[in-house]
Amino acid sequence: MSVSSSGAEPVKWQRRKENRPEEIILAALDLFVEKGYAATRMLDVARQAGVSKGTLYLYFENKEAIFRAAVEQLIVPRISQLEALQQSHQGSYEALIKKMIMGWWQSVWHSRLSVVPKLLISESGNFPELAQYFTEHVVKRVRYIFVQAIEQGIKEKEFIEQDAVTTARLLMAPIIQAAVWKYSFKVFDDEQNPDEYIRQHLHIFLNGIQRKKH
Amino acid sequence: MSVSSSGAEPVKWQRRKENRPEEIILAALDLFVEKGYAATRMLDVARQAGVSKGTLYLYFENKEAIFRAAVEQLIVPRISQLEALQQSHQGSYEALIKKMIMGWWQSVWHSRLSVVPKLLISESGNFPELAQYFTEHVVKRVRYIFVQAIEQGIKEKEFIEQDAVTTARLLMAPIIQAAVWKYSFKVFDDEQNPDEYIRQHLHIFLNGIQRKKH
Amino acid sequence: MSVSSSGAEPVKWQRRKENRPEEIILAALDLFVEKGYAATRMLDVARQAGVSKGTLYLYFENKEAIFRAAVEQLIVPRISQLEALQQSHQGSYEALIKKMIMGWWQSVWHSRLSVVPKLLISESGNFPELAQYFTEHVVKRVRYIFVQAIEQGIKEKEFIEQDAVTTARLLMAPIIQAAVWKYSFKVFDDEQNPDEYIRQHLHIFLNGIQRKKH
């Protein structure tokens, strides 16, 4: 199912030192999202990763270390993409926000990364340091990028006067919400086209904050 | 419910006994939200409710039953309020939506009810039937109320043409998001005024869907 | 086998809060001595004590706590007996030493207490704090009692001039040795009469340190 391109011999004793940590992280992420951290047994993680229980402990000190690694390694690298996008932008701030949201959406929604919000929301109570780390290094950093775009749009008379931080929260809320929903109630809720959802969000939102041209 | 069948004389010191199930539910809710379902020990619930471990089992079959009861008893009654509001409304649909959102917000945000979204998101993987129940009987039902208001606003040329279901999702997303955030990252995230947050959401959102008057 | 005088109904659910800790300690002692600390499984301790695994953890934080309790509660009380004996003595120092050794021997050898030396010797490497505690509060304290008797005997010209501490060590060595042997090699070594062994030790030792009367 997973290993490589050469087909189908289920080898039992495999040495894959290089790839193990990432394989374990991805396996754990799948399960943490599905069952929550506490309900995920190390045996499950091992099976999902195609290794034995003991192997997990060769690469991670304990269950919590896997959790931390999953969050940190997956998310943080993505943010710089966003920052780069902002700095190289030319044109209206409406166009910048559209571009950033759509880019973020593409890279997050369709990747395994989209599970992280749900995971952190679920486990924030049990891992306060991790929740704090996430708040400081991800939430606020991403929000700041949008805050800047909004503030500059206000200064340039493109957007109406408003509190930029609250507006940035409102810009992000439906996206985070969608990611959380995907892993919580999607199977029971009616199908919807996520791309259309975002498109419409941007439409209403940008329409809502723009200074009306008379 | 059982002791004195001649419901006339409400003896004070019996109240406690009568309220036991609710006290247990509230205690459990607090803990489920704080630590998650799996990490909450029955001993903790007992202590928080001021009873012994054994007593829990006099009122509930097991841990899961407490969880189900908590969700069902807290949420469902509130929805009919919303439905009543809609049916009695007179005036613009913008005003109706404002009224409903603010009413919902008041009754949810400032009550213990606000923990339910976070709780269900966290535990949906472990309690699929409950997640389904919640999706069908709460999410969709509430959404339907807003869908109707939006659709009628479109028909009356008050709002622009758009997919009402998606729009309803976008209307609700920041509110649910706020409730989830409150119990996940609020302590680490910067303070914000929740009432101002909702006010601004309504402002941008309604501004964004209104048909521009020229 | 153990519970009480009323005969033979092996009850399954027994509440014995008062006696449990001591029962567990004694059970653990038996096994620690037989197999060593590390090789003794908590399940074994539970079975030996006639309780379940979980019950152990109601009374002791972990395996090490049982070990510590066993050592501390059994040994320390006995020492004061010895000190009392010394202070009330009248007569020759030879007689005092005889009396103390025989008394100590009686109370230690024929009781479960005799296992402690072997146990501490075996586990000293893994429980250095416990070994230190034992050295300070038991070994040195007991030795000091004998050192005093010997020094006074020297002063009174009853015994020959010699280093009293070394002599006290030599007085105690065969006794400790016997206790250790009992739990290590006794089953394989030839039977011997322990009372005769001590009697002869005292005979040779006291004969060896006495000032020769001409």
Added chain:
Amino acid sequence: MSVSSSGAEPVKWQRRKENRPEEIILAALDLFVEKGYAATRMLDVARQAGVSKGTLYLYFENKEAIFRAAVEQLIVPRISQLEALQQSHQGSYEALIKKMIMGWWQSVWHSRLSVVPKLLISESGNFPELAQYFTEHVVKRVRYIFVQAIEQGIKEKEFIEQDAVTTARLLMAPIIQAAVWKYSFKVFDDEQNPDEYIRQHLHIFLNGIQRKKH
């Protein structure tokens, strides 16, 4: 043993290979004494011996085999020294005993051999065959040498009438005790001069068993 069958040219850099088993035994001994058998991990043994875990299994079947080898190879050869000493002796039995004890003491105390008593005492419960082997082939054999010396001394009227086996036990007890102590409580107990300890033991003991000359 295997490589160069023409045993003439002892190549230096092959030595290491040839000595592997002994190096492993010595490494294991150090650790067994410090931590006990069960608490000693094969990884520790490997590291201490400067080899990898897998290599241990090239030379020994399993952990127990290392333990057995350690005991057997270290102890047994020393006994014949003692027997030779006895057979070649001329002079008083007091002098013979002094010579044997001092010789034994020298070769045991100041060598790694001194750890064996503590080790066997600690692990006798887990390795009964080994304990039996030790009792039969070491303890009794050594004791027999001393028993003979004592019995002959009695016959020659050098020593007083007494049970020679018990006396031999008492002669050996302080020495074994000292070796055990060295690896159990020495670091916490006060310093003492071991040579002085033995000298004084011989003094008291021999003084105690000698027939008084009038």
Added chain:
DNA sequence: CATGAATGAGATTTCATTCAT
């Protein structure tokens, strides 16, 4: 009814041993 001591299934974690490299 209420209690909390007692239970035991099941979780995490360790480490002797195996075997691909």
Added chain:
DNA sequence: AATGAATGAAATCTCATTCAT
């Protein structure tokens, strides 16, 4: 011959649930 990554049995410990009091 040597390595050390990988294995999995078995240990400690937790906690939902039961039941004597």
